[in-house]
Amino acid sequence: MPELPEVETTKRGVSPTLTRARVDAVTVRCAALRWPVPPELAATLEGATVLSVTRRAKYLLIGFAHGTLIVHLGMSGSLRFVPPDTPPEKHDHVDLVLSPEGAMPTVLRYRDPRRFGAWLWHAGAPEHHPLLARLGPEPLSDAFGGEHLYRVTRNKSVAIKQALMDNALVVGVGNIYANEALFHAGIRPTRPAKRLTRGDCARLAETIKAVLARAIEAGGSSLRDFVGAGGEPGYFQQTYYVYGRAGEACRHCGATIVAIRQGQRSSYYCPHCQPC
DNA sequence: ACCGGCTCCTGAAGGC
DNA sequence: TGCCTTCAGGAGCCGG
Numbered sequence: 001m002p003e004l005p006e007v008e009t010t011k012r013g014v015s016p017t018l019t020r021a022r023v024d025a026v027t028v029r030c031a032a033l034r035w036p037v038p039p040e041l042a043a044t045l046e047g048a049t050v051l052s053v054t055r056r057a058k059y060l061l062i063g064f065a066h067g068t069l070i071v072h073l074g075m076s077g078s079l080r081f082v083p084p085d086t087p088p089e090k091h092d093h094v095d096l097v098l099s100p101e102g103a104m105p106t107v108l109r110y111r112d113p114r115r116f117g118a119w120l121w122h123a124g125a126p127e128h129h130p131l132l133a134r135l136g137p138e139p140l141s142d143a144f145g146g147e148h149l150y151r152v153t154r155n156k157s158v159a160i161k162q163a164l165m166d167n168a169l170v171v172g173v174g175n176i177y178a179n180e181a182l183f184h185a186g187i188r189p190t191r192p193a194k195r196l197t198r199g200d201c202a203r204l205a206e207t208i209k210a211v212l213a214r215a216i217e218a219g220g221s222s223l224r225d226f227v228g229a230g231g232e233p234g235y236f237q238q239t240y241y242v243y244g245r246a247g248e249a250c251r252h253c254g255a256t257i258v259a260i261r262q263g264q265r266s267s268y269y270c271p272h273c274q275p276c
Numbered sequence: 277a278c279c280g281g282c283t284c285c286t287g288a289a290g291g292c
Numbered sequence: 293t294g295c296c297t298t299c300a301g302g303a304g305c306c307g308g
Binding site: 032033074075076091098112113115155156157158162164206263264 | 277278279284285287
């Protein structure tokens with residue numbers, strides 16, 4: 001499932017080819033994503049040139065002179081380049097046929113089996129789009145840190161694990177990295193957010209940054225997958241300390257990792273390393 | 277303002 | 293062996 005590191009890796013992978021490329025054609029085979037792909041998307045993009053590829057939270061922002069293409073990978077979405085005339089496979093929902101600057105035509109192909117992703121168009125500045133306007137700070141930016149985390153959790157009785165996944169507080173911390181960061185900070189996911197001390201928040205903010213930065217670094221090695229017609233781009237298996245390890249031994253102390261449910265999500269923790 | 281629950285969808289996993 | 297059921301998950305949205 002694409003978390004922020006996968007989206008960042010995807011951005012870095014597609015950006016060199018996509019930037020300054022001209023969109024020659026847009027094929028939407030299935031418009032039924034999380035929200036309908038706008039019917040006029042093809043007419044809007046055809047003939048236009050990509051000016052920039054950026055990321056905000058888990059949204060990829062493909063900038064044009066007249067607006068922004070907003071792409072979200074949802075749970076199972078992926079982007080890759082394929083040669084022109086490559087037959088689409090099941091779940092290949094959208095193609096951008098591109099003439100990259102100084103290179104042969106190629107196709108940016110979007111696959112998304114579960115169709116939780118999104119392809120949207122926004123004519124104004126992307127930061128004013130309703131989906132982006134109320135987002136919290138980027139976790140790897142200086143705007144996010146212990147002080148911010150402390151301040152925004154003071155009135156939150158919700159569990160810290162759920163607070164971390166609230167995009168209004170901080171973006172890009174999904175289920176996997178919320179669990180992992182809490183483990184490394186020694187904080188149990190069920191603790192009410194407002195019960196975290198300044199020190200807890202400082203430690204937790206640092207482990208969030210470290211865990212995400214490390215995953216992005218690991219993702220760099222998969223960038224080669226973007227250039228060929230090859231396999232799945234950007235997703236990388238890492239060694240997790242708690243996520244998905246219910247019943248297994250803690251890598252630090254050997255205690256048995258516990259799984260619980262919090263707000264329709266799986267949480268995992270070590271009862272010894274995360275005492276409360 | 278806050279918070280819990282629902283929802284979209286399909287592949288994978290589990291049970292008999 | 294195979295079919296049927298259950299479940300996970302990002303995150304917006306709605307109702308209390």
